[in-house]
Amino acid sequence: MTCHAVVLIPGDGIGPEVVEAVVRVVNATGVAIDWRRAEAGAAAAARNGTALPESTIDAVRAAGVAFKGPTATPIGGGFASANVALRRALDLYANLRPVRSQEGVPTRYQDVDLVVVRENTEDLYSGIEHIVVPGVVESLKIITERASTRIAEFAFAYAEREGRQRVTAVHKANIMKMSDGLFLDCCRRVARAHPAIAYDEIIVDACCMRLVENPRRFDVLLLENLYGDIVSDLCAGLVGGLGLVPGANLGDTCAVFEAVHGSAPDIAGKGAANPTACLRSASLMLRHLREPEAALRIDRAIDRVLAGGGPRTPDLGGDATTTRYVDALIAAL
């Protein structure tokens, strides 16, 4: 049996609780994983003076795969985001966020099944900001032909591989004519090379309205970094919240799997964290590790427990602790 090396980054807030749930459930599938613990986030910053120690980057480079809990980033000042630094250090240029309705979780919409593909390395996340004169700050939005083409190629290749029908590029090129204009040019060029996949474009504000009106009209959404961040949370809200939506950060040599949600300090340590988003991310990781059967077992266990009226965490209207919910999932495996 193959033993897969996976770097495990517990992170901050609810991170250690949801990551522990992942270790328990993945181990219960019988897949052999060599979990290599590493630090990142606010706790790491307090201890080492950096939210992303070199040793963590080296560990992920060596293993090629990491599972990461959420890491906190201070607002308005303090240390730089461990997430952004990790994505940049390992060139994890594609952020993939499948958003699906969950049977047994009542929401306004049923049968939502879309995928957010977010560019992960540039845009306003370049963090290039400076004071022009007191009272005036400039923040640079960097869009390159290379990164835009690469993420568009990723989205179309993903659509072809997963049997998806349509890629929709989301932009604001009516206002940011040069930067978003370049992004669209790249998307159009890549779309022409993939005629089997339908392609269209929508302005980001209209996209938000249409998502709330009828999310079922979308298939694969292709976005720059900032729009992708915001639209991902909107999409999570369509299917039952941040506790459910998984994510993967993918590059040519490394992959880091993590939920869409943040460290949720308001519920940390209370046993109220929903580990489903992390478990679905773990399922994506198992597919990446070519363990599709174990991935399917985890997905089916979640479906069985939630659709069957089993225990659920408070964010989904239940009263189960994280541990009780995970016990039920392991029993359902």
Ligand code: ATP
């Ligand atoms: P950060 O600063 O790390 O982004 P945050 O609290 O600002 O943290 P999120 O953690 O993404 O942002 O989530 C916002 C709210 O959604 C949380 O305060 C929490 O109440 C809820 N939430 C997020 N993730 C979960 C989860 N896994 N289980 C239950 N509730 C969650």
